[in-house]
Amino acid sequence: MYLHERNTNSDFCKLxxxxxxxxxxxxxxxxxxxxxxxxxxxxMDLYIGINGCSxxxxxxxxxxxEVPLDRLLIETDAPFCTIRPSxxxxxxxxxxFKSFKGKKAKLDENTLYRDRNEPCTIVQVLEVIAxxxxxxxxxxxxxxxxxxxxxxxxxxxxICRCRRIERCRSRWSP
Numbered sequence: 001m002y003l004h005e006r007n008t009n010s011d012f013c014k015l016x017x018x019x020x021x022x023x024x025x026x027x028x029x030x031x032x033x034x035x036x037x038x039x040x041x042x043x044m045d046l047y048i049g050i051n052g053c054s055x056x057x058x059x060x061x062x063x064x065x066e067v068p069l070d071r072l073l074i075e076t077d078a079p080f081c082t083i084r085p086s087x088x089x090x091x092x093x094x095x096x097f098k099s100f101k102g103k104k105a106k107l108d109e110n111t112l113y114r115d116r117n118e119p120c121t122i123v124q125v126l127e128v129i130a131x132x133x134x135x136x137x138x139x140x141x142x143x144x145x146x147x148x149x150x151x152x153x154x155x156x157x158x159i160c161r162c163r164r165i166e167r168c169r170s171r172w173s174p
Contacts, residue, residue, distance in 0.1 A: 001026030
């Protein structure tokens with residue numbers, strides 16, 4: 001279940017608690033709430049999704065630092081929620097992408113259009129979280145990957161089978 005909480009105060013947690021038995025797992029996507037709200041959500045055995053919008057303020061960074069690794073998901077929310085130069089999190093971004101702002105964009109695979117958020121920018125969210133938690137990016141990436149597998153009830157065997165099926169389909173499709 002994907003959940004989105006924005007300025008709901010206690011209403012959100014009350015609704016989720018009242019209905020928690022109706023879904024097996026879920027993520028509160030693009031989370032920007034307080035540390036206390038995050039802890040309450042984690043206490044309901046849900047994941048916290050962090051993206052650029054989750055990293056706008058110093059308070060957001062303090063909250064993201066406290067998200068347990070076993071409850072963390074990273075996301076882009078593309079085409080929105082980029083980490084902007086005005087955000088305090090921006091100083092932790094190591095990977096930067098060139099962007100084209102003209103009306104007639106001549107894009108290539110390494111250029112973003114008008115600072116639009118793209119899936120490739122997920123690395124920036126990873127870098128910020130690793131920076132505030134003082135962990136290697138590999139540690140944070142591994143935790144987020146494992147949490148994604150759990151959230152979507154996937155296994156590496158399932159993923160490999162799906163890839164094998166796709167390779168087979170592409171070989172035999174006209």
